[in-house]
Amino acid sequence: MPSSTPTPPKIPKAVCPVSSPSGTSTSDPHVQFPNLTPPGLKHSLPFYAFKPWVKLGSPILLFEHLLKTYGNIAQYRFMGTPIVFINDPEYIREVLVTQSSSFVKERTVKRMKVLLGEGLITSDDPFHLRQRRIAAPAFHRQRIAAYGDQIVAIAATQRETFRPGQTIDIAASSMRLSLEIVARTLFDTEVTDDIRRINDEVNTIMDLYNFIVAFPRIESFMHLPIPGIMKFRRSKARLDAVVDRLIREHREAAARGEPDKGDLLSMLLASTDDQLDASGHHTGMSDEQARDEVLTIFLAGYETVANGLAWTWYLLSQHPEVEARLHTELDAVLGTGCDARLPTLADYPQLRYTEQVFAESMRLYPPAWAMGRMSTRPVNLGPYSIPTGAHVFFSQYIMGRDPKYFPDPLRFDPERFTTEAKAARPKFTYFPFGGGNRQCIGESFAWMEGVFSIATIAQRWRLTYQGATPPEVQAKITLRPKHPMMMQLEPR
Numbered sequence: 044m045p046s047s048t049p050t051p052p053k054i055p056k057a058v059c060p061v062s063s064p065s066g067t068s069t070s071d072p073h074v075q076f077p078n079l080t081p082p083g084l085k086h087s088l089p090f091y092a093f094k095p096w097v098k099l100g101s102p103i104l105l106f107e108h109l110l111k112t113y114g115n116i117a118q119y120r121f122m123g124t125p126i127v128f129i130n131d132p133e134y135i136r137e138v139l140v141t142q143s144s145s146f147v148k149e150r151t152v153k154r155m156k157v158l159l160g161e162g163l164i165t166s167d168d169p170f171h172l173r174q175r176r177i178a179a180p181a182f183h184r185q186r187i188a189a190y191g192d193q194i195v196a197i198a199a200t201q202r203e204t205f206r207p208g209q210t211i212d213i214a215a216s217s218m219r220l221s222l223e224i225v226a227r228t229l230f231d232t233e234v235t236d237d238i239r240r241i242n243d244e245v246n247t248i249m250d251l252y253n254f255i256v257a258f259p260r261i262e263s264f265m266h267l268p269i270p271g272i273m274k275f276r277r278s279k280a281r282l283d284a285v286v287d288r289l290i291r292e293h294r295e296a297a298a299r300g301e302p303d304k305g306d307l308l309s310m311l312l313a314s315t316d317d318q319l320d321a322s323g324h325h326t327g328m329s330d331e332q333a334r335d336e337v338l339t340i341f342l343a344g345y346e347t348v349a350n351g352l353a354w355t356w357y358l359l360s361q362h363p364e365v366e367a368r369l370h371t372e373l374d375a376v377l378g379t380g381c382d383a384r385l386p387t388l389a390d391y392p393q394l395r396y397t398e399q400v401f402a403e404s405m406r407l408y409p410p411a412w413a414m415g416r417m418s419t420r421p422v423n424l425g426p427y428s429i430p431t432g433a434h435v436f437f438s439q440y441i442m443g444r445d446p447k448y449f450p451d452p453l454r455f456d457p458e459r460f461t462t463e464a465k466a467a468r469p470k471f472t473y474f475p476f477g478g479g480n481r482q483c484i485g486e487s488f489a490w491m492e493g494v495f496s497i498a499t500i501a502q503r504w505r506l507t508y509q510g511a512t513p514p515e516v517q518a519k520i521t522l523r524p525k526h527p528m529m530m531q532l533e534p535r
């Protein structure tokens with residue numbers, strides 16, 4: 044990794060300090076730490092507006108520049124806010140796990156409240172902790188297992204619509220698949236036009252996203268007749284209407300005494316936490332809270348997996364040797380010719396290489412490509428002092444392409460995800476689902492959806508990329524292909 048600043052010596056974790064407000068370390072009064080300021084840009088970011096690495100809508104360029112120029116920790120300022128970019132697994136662990144109580148979600152995430160309200164992604168403790176407790180049983184591994192057959196059935200229905208020689212946009216097709224899976228398994232609803240509309244509204248919102256979240260104090264402007272904001276408001280209102288209908292129907296079915304079908308929304312609505320309200324009842328979610336959570340889970344749950352799948356199909360199409368090995372595994376586990384059958388839950392543990400393919404694809408194209416936190420008190424990362432109110436960012440995309448941890452990083456090689464290879468790397472070199480107490484609640488669901496969708500479709504079809512150049516990435520909330528990803532279908 045090129046760096047003009049030598050990597051500072053690591054400080055043993057057991058004595059990692061939390062600075063006092065004066066900046067001196069307090070965890071061990073006998074140990075003094077250098078309390079360095081991270082290296083970085085001298086001026087505020089707009090000063091560099093004409094540099095090739097500063098491009099609105101392409102934050103990856105800036106992060107790549109910081110890593111290349113300053114090493115694994117670098118700072119800059121934007122509108123008075125100190126921002127620190129880190130690319131060191133130990134520092135990331137400090138932020139997400141060891142010193143997580145000194146951080147909250149950073150402001151860009153907070154601005155997502157205009158879309159997601161006080162849902163699991165945007166809220167902070169103690170509210171977040173209560174919501175997470177209520178939602179946790181619905182995401183329990185055993186519950187998720189029950190969705191396996193439905194995932195396979197939905198993917199199998201999609202593969203039946205494919206025709207030999209047909210060219211499809213696999214990004215759009217993966218979105219449809221994943222939306223259908225989330226709608227049926229998590230919300231027990233048919234994919235009506237209403238639900239399909241979610242896709243259109245999300246696309247509109249994503250197009251406006253960078254504009255909306257780059258706006259300081261966006262909450263105060265949401266009522267103004269600014270064209271972008273009006274369009275956003277209309278899309279959001281239509282999304283809310285769909286979700287409100289789902290909640291109403293579920294509540295009405297429960298009131299009629301109909302047994303719930305074990306879907307996530309029923310569980311969310313039925314769950315209560317340990318606290319009692321004024322009349323001594325265990326409290327559950329209000330309709331408004333439920334709407335924020337449903338929207339959060341809808342968006343977090345379908346857009347991410349869909350992008351992960353689209354990139355996987357692209358990578359497989361470029362690496363016939365990996366594709367051949369994947370087919371070998373599928374044929375061995377699921378049979379061939381007349382004996383071939385669809386995957387079942389019992390096959391899941393056998394589909395190891397399929398899982399490795401999905402994992403490696405999320406290394407190169409992590410659907411959640413960056414994360415951030417804001418410090419609520421002064422903290423130290425190694426020998427560096429981070430002041431209160433600093434935004435600390437780290438990127439799955441940048442880390443996943445760091446040759447220090449992934450030699451020959453652009454090579455697509457699922458062997459990097461054998462049990463042994465994974466154990467040989469520090470934990471926070473690969474964190475597609477985040478970590479610590481805010482780790483993705485849908486991780487088990489996402490793995491199952493990814494593995495079963497790949498297995499079901501690749502069992503019957505090969506996809507060949509039709510673009511003349513590699514697809515461009517678009518780093519919005521998720522890492523999307525910028526243009527339609529056209530693939531030709533050939534039966535196997």
Ligand code: HEM
Pocket residue numbers: 163164175229339340343344345347348351409410411414415474475476477478480481482483484485486488489
């Ligand atoms: C490949 C697919 C997915 C990826 C890469 C992904 C990634 C992530 C990441 C990185 C976070 C942590 C964000 C942070 O700490 O700032 C997160 C949180 C979350 N994810 Fe996922 N996710 C995926 C699929 C899902 C699915 C399928 C669901 C639901 C069905 C889901 C629901 C959530 C929720 C509710 C949170 C917030 C958790 C909390 O803060 O308590 N995600 N996800």
